[in-house]
Amino acid sequence: MKSWAPINLNVGLVVGVLFVLLTYLVLSQQAASSGLNVAATVAQWIMDKHLTTNGPGETFVASDVQQTAEKQAAQDSGGSAAAEKGKVVYNTKGSYSETCEVDGDVRINSTALSVTLVPASWSERREWRIWPYSRKNLPDIKMVTVTQLEDKAAAPPCTETYNIPAVLFALGGLTGNFWHDFGDVLVPLFIASRHYDGEVQFLISNMKPWWPAAYRTILQRLSKYDAVNLDVDDDAQHVRCFPHVTVGIHMHNGGLSIVPEWAPGGGRLSMADFTRFMREVYALPRDAPASLVREPGKRPRLLLVHRGHSRRFMNEQEILRAAEAAGFEAVAVDLRRDVTVDAQARVVNSFDVLLGVHGAGLTNAVFLPPGAVLVQVVPYGKMDTIATLEFGLPAKEMGLKYLDYVVSAEESTLLEMLGPEHPAIKDPDSIHRSGWDKMTEFYLNKQDVRIDVARFAPVLAQAFDHLHQQ
Structure with missing residues (x-):
C-alpha cells in the first residue's frame, strides 16, 4: 500500500494540471471570440x-x-446570432x-x-x-x-x-x-x-x-x-x-x-470617414491643406485657439508673431459656444494648422482638411498620456499631421502660484495618484501657460515643413 501512495499522488497531480490547462485553453478561446477588450x-x-x-x-x-x-x-449567444431573427x-x-x-x-x-x-x-x-x-x-x-x-x-x-x-x-x-x-x-x-x-x-x-x-x-x-x-x-x-x-x-x-x-x-x-462626413454635412469646401509645392508663395494659415478661462496662452501675441516669422498667416480665434457649429466648422476648415492648449477647442480638428496639422500644447503635469489619447491618436486616425509641445514647469503659471516645492510642481505623479479631481484642479483648472517661443520654434518649423511637402 505504501508503494502505491506516491504513484496515486503523482497521477492525481498530473490529472489536476491537465484539467487546469484544458480549462485555461477553453476560457481563453471564449474570451477571444467574445471580443472583450x-x-x-x-x-x-x-x-x-x-x-x-x-x-x-x-x-x-x-x-x-x-x-x-x-x-x-x-x-x-453572440457571433452568428447577430444575423438571426x-x-x-x-x-x-x-x-x-x-x-x-x-x-x-x-x-x-x-x-x-x-x-x-x-x-x-x-x-x-x-x-x-x-x-x-x-x-x-x-x-x-x-x-x-x-x-x-x-x-x-x-x-x-x-x-x-x-x-x-x-x-x-x-x-x-x-x-x-x-x-x-x-x-x-x-x-x-x-x-x-x-x-x-x-x-x-x-x-x-x-x-x-x-x-x-x-x-x-x-x-x-x-x-x-x-x-x-x-x-x-x-x-x-x-x-x-x-x-x-x-x-x-x-x-x-x-x-x-x-x-x-x-x-x-x-x-x-474610421475617423477619416467621420471627418469626411463632417465636410459633407457642413458643405466644407477644402479637402486638402495649402500646398506650398503647387503655390510656392502662399502663406499657410494657422488658427490659434483663444481660451478665455483656464489653460490660456499668457503671451498669445508673441506666439502669433513667432508663427508669422515661421511663414504662417496666423490669427487667434475664440471658438465660443454662442457661435453655431455650422459657422465654426466653416471657419476652421479654412485653416491649415490648428494650434491650442489641451482642451475641448481642439475637437474642431474634425473640420480640418486631411493633411492639415494639429499642434497640441500639453500642459505641465505629466499630461502626455491623456493628451495623446484624447487628441494625438485621433488626429492621426483623421489623416492629420500631429505635433505636440509639452510645457515645462518654467512655462506654467503654477510655478509662480505654488512655488517650486509644491507637489504639483515637484512631484506630478503624487497629484495623479491623488485622483482625477486633484489632477483636474491643478493641471486643468488652475494652470495657464507662457510659451517660450524660442523653444517652440522647432514645432512651428515642423508644421511648415509638413505643408511644404504636400
Missing part, C-alpha cells in the same frame, strides 16, 4: 474612477455584479460602453423605458439592464430594461409600427462640453447609424432640447426622420414596434476614435 489605459482608468464614484466611498458597481450571469449568457446580442467591446442589438419583433414602452423582444416561438426569458449613454455607470442616466419574452402571450400590443430600424440613446451625461458632444454622442451615433443611410429612427431619452438644436445639421444627415423624445410620452399603453433596435451607443477606444473592425452592418468605418 480588457486593456485599460492610464487615462481610461482615471476617467472611469472619476465617473463611477459619487462622493467618498460610494461607487455604482452593484448592477455590474447583478448582471454577470446575464451578460455571460448573452455573450455565449429574434435575438438579443449584447456587446461590451472596449472599456466604456455596453449595447444591445435587438432583432425581430421589438416593442418599446417609453414610460417604462423598456425594450421587449417577442420571440417567434417559445424561448427562455432573459433580461438585460443597459446604459443608453456611451459611458456606463453615470448616475444621472436612466437605464433601459431589455427583455426577451418566453412567448407572445405576455407581449404588449403595438400602438405604432415602424418598418425601419431604431437607435435608442441618451443625452445628458457629460454633454455640453464640445469634446464630449462629439466623443460621447456624435461619433458613437455615426458608428451606430451610418450604414442605414438615413433610414433609421432615433429615440432619445434624457432629452436636452438644446443638444439636437445645436447639432441638427448632423442629425438630419444621419436620419431622415425627426428624433423621438421618449421623455414626453405620458401614455403608459403607447408601444412603438420596430424590426430592429440598437439600445445604447458604443464608444470604441474613448472619445474621438473608431475601431474599423467593430463597425456594425458588415462594413468598416
